[in-house]
Amino acid sequence: MRRxxxxxxxxxxxxxxxxxxxxxxxxxxxxxxxxxxxxxLHLMLLPxxxxxxxxxxxxxxxxxxxxxxxxxxxxxxxxxxFVGLANFEYVFSLPNIWQVVWNTISIAVMKIISGLFVPxxxxxxxxxxxxxxxKRITQTIIYFPYFLSWVILSGILIDILSPTTGLxxxxxxxxxxxxxxxxxxxxxxxxxxxxxxxxxxxxxxxxLYLAAITSIDPSLYEAxxxxxxxxxKQTWHVTLPGIQSxxxxxxxxxxxxxxEAGFDQIFNMYSPQVYxxxxxxxxxxxxxxxxxxxxxxxxxxxxxxxxxSLLLISVSYYTxxxxxxxxxx
Amino acid sequence: xxxxxxxxxxxxxxxxVILLTAAAVICIVPFIHIVAVSFSNAAAVQGxxxxxxxxxxxxxxxxxxxxxxxxxxxxxxxxxxxxxxAIVNIFLVIVLSYxxxxxxxxxxxxxxxxxxxxxxxxFNGGLVPNYLLVKELGLLNSIWALVLPGAVPVFSxxxxxxxxxxxxxxxxxxxxxxxxSHWRILFQVYVPLxxxxxxxxxxxxxxxxxxxxxxxxxxxKSDKYPLQTYLQTIVSAFQNISILxxxxxxxxxxxxxxxxxxxxxxxxxxPVLLVYPYLQKYFVTGIKLGGVKG
Numbered sequence: 001m002r003r004x005x006x007x008x009x010x011x012x013x014x015x016x017x018x019x020x021x022x023x024x025x026x027x028x029x030x031x032x033x034x035x036x037x038x039x040x041l042h043l044m045l046l047p048x049x050x051x052x053x054x055x056x057x058x059x060x061x062x063x064x065x066x067x068x069x070x071x072x073x074x075x076x077x078x079x080x081x082f083v084g085l086a087n088f089e090y091v092f093s094l095p096n097i098w099q100v101v102w103n104t105i106s107i108a109v110m111k112i113i114s115g116l117f118v119p120x121x122x123x124x125x126x127x128x129x130x131x132x133x134x135k136r137i138t139q140t141i142i143y144f145p146y147f148l149s150w151v152i153l154s155g156i157l158i159d160i161l162s163p164t165t166g167l168x169x170x171x172x173x174x175x176x177x178x179x180x181x182x183x184x185x186x187x188x189x190x191x192x193x194x195x196x197x198x199x200x201x202x203x204x205x206x207x208l209y210l211a212a213i214t215s216i217d218p219s220l221y222e223a224x225x226x227x228x229x230x231x232x233k234q235t236w237h238v239t240l241p242g243i244q245s246x247x248x249x250x251x252x253x254x255x256x257x258x259x260e261a262g263f264d265q266i267f268n269m270y271s272p273q274v275y276x277x278x279x280x281x282x283x284x285x286x287x288x289x290x291x292x293x294x295x296x297x298x299x300x301x302x303x304x305x306x307x308x309s310l311l312l313i314s315v316s317y318y319t320x321x322x323x324x325x326x327x328x329x
Numbered sequence: 330x331x332x333x334x335x336x337x338x339x340x341x342x343x344x345x346v347i348l349l350t351a352a353a354v355i356c357i358v359p360f361i362h363i364v365a366v367s368f369s370n371a372a373a374v375q376g377x378x379x380x381x382x383x384x385x386x387x388x389x390x391x392x393x394x395x396x397x398x399x400x401x402x403x404x405x406x407x408x409x410x411x412x413x414x415a416i417v418n419i420f421l422v423i424v425l426s427y428x429x430x431x432x433x434x435x436x437x438x439x440x441x442x443x444x445x446x447x448x449x450x451x452f453n454g455g456l457v458p459n460y461l462l463v464k465e466l467g468l469l470n471s472i473w474a475l476v477l478p479g480a481v482p483v484f485s486x487x488x489x490x491x492x493x494x495x496x497x498x499x500x501x502x503x504x505x506x507x508x509x510s511h512w513r514i515l516f517q518v519y520v521p522l523x524x525x526x527x528x529x530x531x532x533x534x535x536x537x538x539x540x541x542x543x544x545x546x547x548x549x550k551s552d553k554y555p556l557q558t559y560l561q562t563i564v565s566a567f568q569n570i571s572i573l574x575x576x577x578x579x580x581x582x583x584x585x586x587x588x589x590x591x592x593x594x595x596x597x598x599x600p601v602l603l604v605y606p607y608l609q610k611y612f613v614t615g616i617k618l619g620g621v622k623g
Contacts, residue, residue: 040511041428041436048425048481049445055462055478056449062458076461122352125345134346140609141353144360147601147608149540151557155564155594156359159366159587165377167362203356207612231338264543268561289457290547302455310452328447328487 066300072293087300096279103190104280107261110194112254118198119205120247124235126206127213139210143203150200154268157196158183183269186277193269193278197262205250209243216242245324252320256313259305281305360598367391367591374585390592393584400593402552403559406472406545410555411538414476418534422485423527427515429486430493450483456547463548474548475541475555482537485530492526493519529611532604539600560597563590 066087068080091097122142129135145153160167161182169179182192216239224234263282270278281301289298320326361381366374370385378384394400425446433439453459459478468474496519504514520527545558554562601608 037505037511038436041431042438044424044428044511044515045442048421049442051421051477051480052446052449054466055459055480056453059454059458059462060452062454062461065458065461072461076458076465122349125349128341128345129349130342131346134349138349138353142356143612144605145356147536147540147605148598149542149557151540151542151561151564152594152598155560155590155597156363158564159591160359160362165374165587167359167380170377199355230335231341267543268564285456290460295457295461299455299457302457306452306455313451 063299063303063306065296066303068296070295070299072295083296087296088304091297091300091304096275099276100279100281100284103277104259104261104282107190107193107266107278107280108258110190111197111262112257114194114198115201115205116247116251116254118202119209120243122202123206123209123213124239126210127239128231128235139203139207141203143207145200146204148200150262150264150268153196153200154265157192158269161192184271184273186274189270189274189278193262193266196269197265200265209246212243212246213239249320249324249326252316252323255316255319256309258312259309363591363594367588367595369588371585371588374588389584390588391596393589394592394596399552399559400556403554403556406549406553407539407556409472410475410541411535413472414479414538415531415534417476417480418482418485418537419527419531421481422489422530422534423515423520425481426486426489426493427511427519430490432498446481446483446486449481460547469548470550470553475538475544478544479537479541482530482534485533489523489526489530492523496522525611528607532608532611535604536601536608556597560593563593 062076065076065080067082067084069083069086070080071078074080126135126138129138159165161169163169163179163181163184168182173179180188182188220238220242221234224238229237259281261280261282263280263286266278266280267283267286270283282305285298285302285305288294288301317326317328358381362379365379365381365383367390368383368386368388369379370387370389373379373384428436429439429443429446431439436442463469463474463478468477500518500522501514504518509517540557542555542557542561545555546561549555549558551562
């Protein structure tokens with residue numbers, strides 16, 4: 001506003017040689033004071049910015065490796081030979097590539113769907129509980145696995161799922177059935193991954209939905225009760241619509257993880273005999289890149305995945321913003 | 330308010346309690362079983378007699394684990410990374426969230442900065458470029474390879490800056506009029522008012538560094554593995570079946586491979602178990618702060 005008024009007086013921001021009106025001088029002083037106020041803020045951001053440049057943005061430029069015949073001797077910033085799309089052609093000529101893509105998407109999508117469904121059901125059931133102590137104990141127990149690493153959880157699962165000595169198969173054989181090789185049979189491996197992922201994570205998401213449920217206005221339930229709605233109808237017509245936006249929001253946001261089948265989990269539980277059903281893009285990138293030193297091909301696969309993920313995440317965040325004005329920051 | 334409980338409701342309540350109990354049991358029973366195995370005698374474990382309570386109680390597996398030098402070496406590395414890593418994380422989250430929580434009027438380039446940090450969540454260079462960078466910086470086999478690449482936890486920053494934004498701006502302005510600098514305002518006004526959020530991000534940082542294993546696997550040599558990486562090489566038995574099974578000592582001590590693994594898993598999970606009450610306390614706050622509001 002101030003600047004406009006000075007402009008209308010014929011004294012533009014550039015006319016520093018002209019007479020300085022008090023109003024204009026105030027403006028400069030204000031600006032100086034403001035930038036003096038801003039400088040410490042920039043300094044606070046500096047260390048973080050540098051670290052992110054070095055450890056996030058420089059590796060992003062490293063994606064050029066995907067277009068090179070990478071020679072590790074010359075290094076990341078060396079003068080490498082460019083080969084165009086040859087690495088991508090090589091990757092798509094691999095016999096198992098589409099199987100790996102399919103494994104990734106199918107495991108990820110199954111995880112997304114069951115990871116949405118189970119917590120909603122459990123949180124609705126928990127909400128119906130009258131007994132406060134029982135409710136609290138259950139809540140406490142169900143999200144314990146969430147905080148442990150997949151190394152620990154895989155160790156436990158490998159033990160209890162063992163076909164010979166495992167607890168689960170002891171139960172199965174006691175029922176007169178044949179033991180199942182959950183982690184060694186291609187038929188079972190993907191479902192074991194989905195089920196154990198739900199096992200680890202459902203408690204966390206349950207608490208999240210419960211928080212949404214408790215923020216529903218209690219007068220809505222009272223009104224429903226006066227109208228003669230039983231508990232089931234209250235759940236259907238009050239609770240579910242009350243958390244509908246959270247459900248849709250999380251569904252939309254989960255779109256971005258269609259290519260995230262869970263490296264930590266699968267890497268710790270798979271073996272060559274279940275590559276057919278359990279090898280995913282991330283485990284393939286790891287084996288190609290760090291075990292077989294096919295740096296360029298591995299980067300090419302990784303780049304394709306990051307690119308598609310970026311697109312999906314952007315679409316999902318944009319949708320979430322358009323639908324709910326959802327913003328991360 | 331008195332309420333008539335119908336038969337249908339009563340049946341539902343019983344069914345509900347049974348189902349939720351089952352869910353809780355599924356979550357806790359594997360841990361109980363592993364604890365039982367870790368405290369059981371080799372013959373009992375071998376014979377498949379151990380279910381939910383130790384059979385022929387023995388602490389021998391733990392003694393065996395705790396006498397191994399590799400265990401203590403990796404434990405030391407983990408303590409280092411948790412201490413250094415968490416302090417670096419917490420400091421950076423606090424110091425970065427403060428300017429990022431300012432309005433555009435107070436920090437004109439705010440939006441640019443926020444996108445600069447946020448973009449790292451959307452896209453990354455991938456495994457090979459990250460590995461090569463750490464290698465070329467000469468950080469391989471150094472504790473800094475485990476601290477610096479993850480030094481700026483963007484999720485925690487989002488949580489923290491959302492918390493800072495709830496603090497009335499008048500407090501800052503008043504402190505500023507009294508002559509306080511931004512640093513003083515941050516550490517004497519904002520941080521004391523944000524202790525629950527600071528506790529949340531601290532716990533996240535500690536648990537993150539305790540649990541992280543993959544960077545140890547790719548950046549460190551096996552004599553400098555952090556505990557979780559060391560456990561990983563033992564636990565993912567398919568690749569490394571030979572590490573323990575041929576040890577002569579084991580036969581001498583009449584130990585079972587499963588019990589030893591179980592004991593190591595329990596030790597690896599123990600610290601998380603110890604901070605669990607705190608995790609729980611700050612956890613819901615954390616989610617709510619995280620921006621997911623109904």
